[in-house]
Amino acid sequence: MSWLSRLLPSSGPGLSPEQQASLATITRHRSPDLGRSHFETRYVVVNAESRPMDGGGQRLIGVGAVAINRGLLHPAESFRAELLTAPADALLGLLHFIARAPLVVYNAPFNQGILERGFEQNLGSVPALEWLDLMVIMPSLYPERIAGQASMDAWLSAFGIDRPDRHDAVLEALAVAQLHQVALARAKAQGLNTPQDLLESQTSRKWLRGS
Amino acid sequence: MVTTAPDTLIRTNLDFLRRHPPFDRMEAEALHFLGERLATAFYPADSEILMPEDGPPSFFYIVYRGKVQARQVGGVAVTEYATLTLGPGEGFPIGAISAGRPSTNGYLAVEDTYCFQLPAADFLHLQEISPSFQLFCTRYIASLLNQSREQLQIQFSQRAAEQQTMTTPLSSLIKKAPVFVPPGLSTRTALEKMVEAGVGCMAVAGDDDKPVGVLTQSDILKRIVLPGFDLARPIADVMTAPPHTLGCNASAYDAALEMATHGVRHILVVDAEDKLKGVISERDLFALQRIGLRQIRSSIESAADVQALQRASQDIRQLALNLLAQGIGAEQLTQFISALNDALTRRIIELNLDRHDLYGVEYAWLAFGSEGRHEQTLSTDQDNGIIYVLPEWADKEPLKLRLLEFARDVNNDLASCGFPLCTGNIMASNPDLCLTIDEWRERFGTWIREPHPEALLNATIFFDFRVLFGDEKLAYRLRHWLLSMTGGNPAFLKAMATNALDVSPPLGKIRDFVTDDDPKYPGTIDLKKFGARLFVDAARVLALRTGVEATSTVQRLRQGGGRIGMPAEELAAMADGFHFIQLLRLRHQHLDTDHGAPGDNRVKPDDLNELDRRILKEAFRQARKIQLRLKLDYQI
Numbered sequence: 001m002s003w004l005s006r007l008l009p010s011s012g013p014g015l016s017p018e019q020q021a022s023l024a025t026i027t028r029h030r031s032p033d034l035g036r037s038h039f040e041t042r043y044v045v046v047n048a049e050s051r052p053m054d055g056g057g058q059r060l061i062g063v064g065a066v067a068i069n070r071g072l073l074h075p076a077e078s079f080r081a082e083l084l085t086a087p088a089d090a091l092l093g094l095l096h097f098i099a100r101a102p103l104v105v106y107n108a109p110f111n112q113g114i115l116e117r118g119f120e121q122n123l124g125s126v127p128a129l130e131w132l133d134l135m136v137i138m139p140s141l142y143p144e145r146i147a148g149q150a151s152m153d154a155w156l157s158a159f160g161i162d163r164p165d166r167h168d169a170v171l172e173a174l175a176v177a178q179l180h181q182v183a184l185a186r187a188k189a190q191g192l193n194t195p196q197d198l199l200e201s202q203t204s205r206k207w208l209r210g211s
Numbered sequence: 212m213v214t215t216a217p218d219t220l221i222r223t224n225l226d227f228l229r230r231h232p233p234f235d236r237m238e239a240e241a242l243h244f245l246g247e248r249l250a251t252a253f254y255p256a257d258s259e260i261l262m263p264e265d266g267p268p269s270f271f272y273i274v275y276r277g278k279v280q281a282r283q284v285g286g287v288a289v290t291e292y293a294t295l296t297l298g299p300g301e302g303f304p305i306g307a308i309s310a311g312r313p314s315t316n317g318y319l320a321v322e323d324t325y326c327f328q329l330p331a332a333d334f335l336h337l338q339e340i341s342p343s344f345q346l347f348c349t350r351y352i353a354s355l356l357n358q359s360r361e362q363l364q365i366q367f368s369q370r371a372a373e374q375q376t377m378t379t380p381l382s383s384l385i386k387k388a389p390v391f392v393p394p395g396l397s398t399r400t401a402l403e404k405m406v407e408a409g410v411g412c413m414a415v416a417g418d419d420d421k422p423v424g425v426l427t428q429s430d431i432l433k434r435i436v437l438p439g440f441d442l443a444r445p446i447a448d449v450m451t452a453p454p455h456t457l458g459c460n461a462s463a464y465d466a467a468l469e470m471a472t473h474g475v476r477h478i479l480v481v482d483a484e485d486k487l488k489g490v491i492s493e494r495d496l497f498a499l500q501r502i503g504l505r506q507i508r509s510s511i512e513s514a515a516d517v518q519a520l521q522r523a524s525q526d527i528r529q530l531a532l533n534l535l536a537q538g539i540g541a542e543q544l545t546q547f548i549s550a551l552n553d554a555l556t557r558r559i560i561e562l563n564l565d566r567h568d569l570y571g572v573e574y575a576w577l578a579f580g581s582e583g584r585h586e587q588t589l590s591t592d593q594d595n596g597i598i599y600v601l602p603e604w605a606d607k608e609p610l611k612l613r614l615l616e617f618a619r620d621v622n623n624d625l626a627s628c629g630f631p632l633c634t635g636n637i638m639a640s641n642p643d644l645c646l647t648i649d650e651w652r653e654r655f656g657t658w659i660r661e662p663h664p665e666a667l668l669n670a671t672i673f674f675d676f677r678v679l680f681g682d683e684k685l686a687y688r689l690r691h692w693l694l695s696m697t698g699g700n701p702a703f704l705k706a707m708a709t710n711a712l713d714v715s716p717p718l719g720k721i722r723d724f725v726t727d728d729d730p731k732y733p734g735t736i737d738l739k740k741f742g743a744r745l746f747v748d749a750a751r752v753l754a755l756r757t758g759v760e761a762t763s764t765v766q767r768l769r770q771g772g773g774r775i776g777m778p779a780e781e782l783a784a785m786a787d788g789f790h791f792i793q794l795l796r797l798r799h800q801h802l803d804t805d806h807g808a809p810g811d812n813r814v815k816p817d818d819l820n821e822l823d824r825r826i827l828k829e830a831f832r833q834a835r836k837i838q839l840r841l842k843l844d845y846q847i
Contacts, residue, residue: 064216065216066216066220071252071253072250072251072252072328073250073251073252074250074251075217075220075221075224075246075247075249076217076247078216078217078219078220079216080214080215080216080219159323160276160277160323168219170216170219170220171219171223174220174223178251178253178325181251181252181253181325182253182255182323184253185253185254185255185258186255189255
């Protein structure tokens with residue numbers, strides 16, 4: 001998938017039996033019904049924290065995640081992990097928190113890219129998950145606010161959402177989650193009632209933009 | 212140790228809550244309980260959050276960002292009566308969720324809005340574990356009021372320090388930085404400086420700021436003018452040395468003692484290093500002794516002439532200012548003002564009786580309007596009249612003339628004591644308002660029989676009469692007769708009620724408040740016309756309907772409301788609302804215009820702090836409640 005994974009040994013990172021068992025329970029999670037309405041769905045907003053590497057590129061050092069369950073954000077439904085010491089356990093924890101829910105990010109090329117690389121490197125495989133990118137979706141939902149692709153800050157300020165502390169992956173995920181709540185309200189009004197509708201709209205949008 | 216994600220999010224919630232009452236003073240444990248249970252939901256503009264048909268609410272909501280409008284739904288809803296806007300930090304629906312019944316209001320997001328939601332069961336539990344929250348929910352407005360009062364105390368602690376006793380440390384009596392000159396300065400320059408600074412006492416201090424001497428105004432005549440002292444010589448040659456000094460921590464009493472012992476009128480105040488901090492004069496101490504409630508009262512009662520009363524009238528104002536700054540509630544405050552003003556008026560009348568012989572005449576001096584209701588603010592003009600009995604054997608004209616001459620002198624004396632003459636000539640010296648009991652009945656009776664607009668306006672002023680001096684029985688008989696006339700007269704009461712509903716509370720549909728569009732007063736609300744009057748007029752209708760003799764608005768509400776079965780808590784909330792508006796008026800008149808400008812009743816909501824704005828909003832909501840009651844009762 002990326003140039004990096006090709007350079008690494010493909011046999012997997014050598015998970016302990018407990019870690020392999022943990023990974024196996026994740027795959028047994030029932031996959032969610034993406035045809036239900038947003039307000040019966042559990043979304044998970046993820047936000048990757050990275051640091052530039054010496055040889056160029058970015059290294060995943062942490063992750064924050066916040067769930068939107070039935071439209072509500074609840075402090076208990078949040079997750080944070082550091083990847084510096086035990087990256088495999090951290091990512092397993094993340095996958096348990098996600099529980100196969102559709103994911104929401106701002107800027108998928110970065111977030112999805114770096115997380116999937118992290119999964120591959122540390123767990124030996126990339127789980128199949130649905131990714132929604134607000135960077136793509138927002139301009140189609142709120143063209144009257146910002147027509148083209150814009151920075152996350154631009155969208156946050158358009159809806160009066162507080163700019164988070166850049167160094168806290170959870171707070172940043174919280175801001176994205178609040179933005180996703182805004183997105184869901186408009187999606188519903190436009191007849192895009194389910195995660196499936198949003199995913200399809202995103203695909204066509206990407207296709208239109210030729211990306 | 213890394214903070215867990217839930218902890219991070221809870222902290223975000225707590226940071227928000229701590230900025231908004233009542234959560235800012237919630238017990239730590241309860242606040243945490245709340246913070247970890249709040250979920251956040253988003254409601255786009257124009258969407259419904261909670262409707263009566265949703266049944267008993269599942270959540271208690273706190274606006275996090277945006278604006279929510281509460282709309283009364285149902286048969287009696289009339290647009291301007293039925294909306295209220297809620298902003299960040301405000302919660303709903305407190306009543307419905309506490310009682311487990313459907314909300315009477317519909318709640319809509321008028322802007323893109325984020326709300327915190329707390330499950331109903333957790334809301335009830337929170338009330339159990341947090342006494343402050345329970346108090347907030349049961350006595351919403353009262354608890355906000357307390358908080359506002361405390362804020363005011365802090366805000367004006369500086370001014371409050373002016374209301375002091377003789378135990379006050381001198382450090383807090385010093386009003387300005389000391390004016391002083393070096394000992395080597397020529398006497399001429401020193402005197403020039405004294406004039407320039409407008410001080411009666413010039414301190415002399417060295418480079419180290421330590422006082423070495425003092426020269427007072429009275430020294431100038433004896434030591435400089437009469438002996439022909441050479442003004443070119445240094446001030447050190449003519450000053451009193453060493454000066455009388457006291458430390459900053461010495462009390463006003465110490466200073467008074469020092470002055471009395473040494474026969475001086477000024478004391479220099481120094482800090483721990485003997486550096487000059489300020490000058491205290493005899494006059495500063497007089498002010499302290501004079502402005503106590505008891506002192507003012509006794510100075511009024513023993514006043515020998517109008518001049519003494521003028522001074523007392525200024526003291527009343529100063530006392531009111533001090534009490535305000537101490538955060539005393541409007542109810543007590545207006546009682547103080549009213550009691551002292553009554554005493555002042557009585558003393559003026561007594562002094563005039565020395566010159567006007569009314570011996571044997573049965574009469575009473577009446578107060579009308581706000582004075583009649585014990586609700587004077589300090590910028591009210593006179594509203595008074597006389598009721599008297601014409602003995603069968605007496606001639607009316609000469610007796611009335613005597614009363615009018617007496618009244619004219621009293622009116623003028625009152626005017627010179629700070630109660631301006633009434634521009635509408637509602638004064639006892641007006642022959643139309645110096646009437647026998649039969650004439651008053653006749654007058655009142657006409658208004659009741661033919662309640663045209665002017666009659667109703669008169670009723671709102673004159674029906675609030677009260678005796679300030681003289682024969683209480685006369686007013687008592689008039690009141691009984693009046694209540695017997697109005698109580699059984701639904702047509703008149705309906706006309707009064709309609710009149711009371713003329714003006715509605717200035718609550719906005721989108722913005723919090725509707726402010727005056729008069730370009731002369733942009734962004735203001737006239738709290739007399741659009742605030743106090745709403746309560747006063749409604750309470751009067753209640754009193755006339757149910758036969759309440761009291762004239763004060765709060766008493767009328769409590770007694771009259773009780774007689775028609777309004778719950779005591781509801782009436783208490785209305786009284787609180789009225790008091791808060793009165794307090795804002797007083798505060799505005801005293802604190803914001805304390806340079807002697809005539810206070811008006813225009814308050815800019817934007818200038819109020821968030822807490823006071825919320826209370827004001829709630830106070831208006833209470834006005835709306837009582838107006839709604841009138842509407843229902845009289846089918847208006």
